[in-house]
Amino acid sequence: MCQEVGHAVQLALSRRGLLKAGAGASLAALSLMLGGAPVSALAAPPSTGDGAADFDTRLILLGTAGGPAWFPGSSRHGIASALQVGDLTYMVDCGDGAARQLATALLSSSPKANPFQLLEPLRALFFTHLHSDHVVDYNNLLLQGWTAGVGRRLPLEVLGPGPRGELPPVFQVPGQPRAEPEVVFPDAPTPGTVQMTDGIFRAFATDLNDRVRDYLWPDLRTLVSVKDIALPTIPGFRSPNQTPAPDMEPFMVWSDANVRVTATLVEHAPVFPSFAFRFDSEQGSVVFSGDTGPCQNLVRLARNADVLVHEVIDAAWVDALFPPPQDEATQALKHHLLSAHTSIEDAGRIAEQAGAKTLVLSHVIPHNVTDDRLRLASRHYSGRLVPGQDLAHIGVGRRRGAGA
Template structure:
């Protein structure tokens, strides 16, 4: 299990956290012993440490899109890894514009970074991190793992990506944030696990009432930009994946809805192994 697994570090859909809630999206993928961070929502640093990862060993990060619940803590993670002894290169792949976030982050931390270089003898963090733009081309990592991106439908954003990670033995697909799309079936074909975002349809009205933001725009966003659990299950069945994991759950923190409700929501469309995401769950491949 230790050489091939995926750990869902943060499984909440959306950026807000409340007492008792799970944390926004982040994941740790391990293929043939090579560890890759996928998305960096709030809490990713703690989540990685809880999985036993030495932060100084981080080398590869992917960001699926530029919504805050997927990249808010990227800067904090890399800076903390640096203070924990990071001195080797980190490659970060993400949509166009991620470099602006990173440049602004290190600019905001200029005083701290330069003080630690002078006072503690650390290498320059700004020279350790390389930001790469995801487009339509496959990415071959130095480890031999191939990463295939596919644009998803997550309006109003355009550069939103599902990611397929393939080693010589295993294939893992992250849907990213997306409305249900037919192209996901071929993209995830025969994957060892599909991690797909999910909404519980019956719970959305109660969630809107609880949020109470006074606007129907949020519900409209959910309905045009995200996927119901039963639709994710249909995609997984059509793709013939070996396991289905539901994450980026909307809602994730309503005490009136349990894992049984999520399981019941997919039972008519999926009969294989099901993992209803919770923070820290580790799924063997």
């Protein structure tokens, strides 16, 4: 899971990973762990002049980095994507820097747009799950977006996981038993999207009251409509700790005149619920995997999709964190890391099984994975492969004026 990436780096740095290697190898491993690739090794931000503007439906990768960490020298911002359908925009996740990236993307589409109306086209925001690297810029989107027209045309609809319902178990490794830690906010230890949003409004009540009373702004709470996604009855589901991603059919979560959004549960234990989303419009279909290990629920959701945006972790990077010899504890943590995410080559396998026409790799772990390594997904995938980069624009469906 996402927080385990940071934990793994700390563990590797404090244990034999660097101490037992030679000085040169240690520096190389440290560079790899901390994303310290030279800037020249990082792909330049993609041009938006690739013809995507000629499509009525466009996918924009706002941020393509995975994990709650900063990697100096990386060109990647926190995970977030936007789908533009006609004149409306739909957003998936809101990682570090996502609000500014969205404003940048919308301004590039409409250079003469009024900055106080820039976010008026933002129709809905969907959270795949509530790990910090997927939601940390949410308060920024709301509070800074308040000045940029968020919710002014139509209320911004926000949908995401509801409360987990029970705490996850304490992760145990052989030979290193851990005691039960103190519960954070025991009265509400696993809040959902509605409670998270209420917490933001409470935390910034001084700002909200000042601006409503002194500036006569509309109450921000009236510009946002927030809902926890209700799960359908799922045969075989027992509890979040036993079956966090039971075999299931995709289910409807939201729709408007432009898009129909369906979802499914995916493998990101111990997170629950952890969703993947599919957006279907007249122009085509785009699927967002969220954070997940290889998962047949996702294959089912992404069947024959025009675009599958899939997360990836570089398994070689994980191997570098934990050089041999490995004890049982290290092996367990390594397995834990990889089972909650999808390797580059497995992402290709998933896209091939689903029959997705285009595979876009995002939520990249670590941040400095090169495009050449991401292209390894093509070993098991016969469609179009796009190594994701921040602010890349990808057309979906037919160009304007093209025949059926």
